[in-house]
Amino acid sequence: SAVISQKPSRDICQRGTSLTIQCQVDSQVTMMFWYRQQPGQSLTLIATANQGSEATYESGFVIDKFPISRPNLTFSTLTVSNMSPEDSSIYLCSVGIEGARIEQYFGPGTRLTVT
Amino acid sequence: AQTVTQSQPEMSVQEAETVTLSCTYDTSENNYYLFWYxxxxxxxxxxxIRQEAYKQQNATENRFSVNFQKAAKSFSLKISDSQLGDTAMYFCAFMKRPDSWGKLQFGAGTQVVVTP
Incomplete structure (x- = not known):
């Protein structure tokens, strides 16, 4: 199993500013993922964060808007840049562990409100 | 691209009763996993609960079980003996193997409300 923590748990930010969200895992994992959950919506994958290489972004998401760092096997950050009210969402970190069965765990999420 | 459809926005069930949530998906892949979150x-x-597509046997986890119909691309979740703590949003999710390992495609969700 994996225990995932995120900081901050919530924040209120002004339009045009940036926020960096941290994700810490209690064990080493190869791949980490960042998801967005807009109000009342389902989860959408933003990007895959691989240690030692550039993040891989899904369609509709770009590095300039959502830069990601992955300095080691237990930590990643997601930055939401030049925020607008449309960026108000819950951002969730996720890790996958492949053993006898695939286990996919999620962090508690960061609730971002942009005013 | 895969799509996951949950056609029930909300379901209400009384404590101790059973509720079934539906999920259908569209894929041309043969190797994949399905999840309920x-x-x-x-x-x-x-x-x-999780289900590997190559397994014919339906997965079960305590009060939760699935009915996996691969040909019909259907993956329903049954919650038996519902408890107040089961009140939550339930999401069906699809993961293609192996190249999309860890990347989940979610359905829109079904809100389950358990009433006393």
């Missing part, structure tokens, strides 16, 4: 008001995503 629960998201209570705390917003923590909790894995409820």
């Amino acid at each position: 629960k998201q209570p008001p705390s917003r923590q995503m909790i894995l409820v």
Whole structure:
């Protein structure tokens, strides 16, 4: 199993500013993922964060808007840049562990409100 | 691209009763996983149950079981003996193997309300 923590748990930010969200895992994992959950919506994958290489972004998401760092096997950050009210969402970190069965765990999420 | 459809926005069930949530998906892949996640008001995503597509046997986890119909591309979740703590949003999710390992495609979700 994996225990995932995120900081901050919530924040209120002004339009045009940036926020960096941290994700810490209690064990080493190869791949980490960042998801967005807009109000009342389902989860959408933003990007895959691989240690030692550039993040891989899904369609509709770009590095300039959502830069990601992955300095080691237990930590990643997601930055939401030049925020607008449309960026108000819950951002969730996720890790996958492949053993006898695939286990996919999620962090508690960061609730971002942009005013 | 895969799509996951949950056609029931909300389901209400009384305590101790059984409720079934529907999920259908569209894929041309043969190797994949399916998941049900629960998201209570705390917003923590909790894995409820998983099913490997190559397994014919339906997965079960305590009070939770699935009816996996691969040909029909259907993956329903049955919650038996419903408890108040089961009140949550339930998401069906699809993962293609192996190249999309870890990347989940979610359905829109079904809100389950368990009443006393």
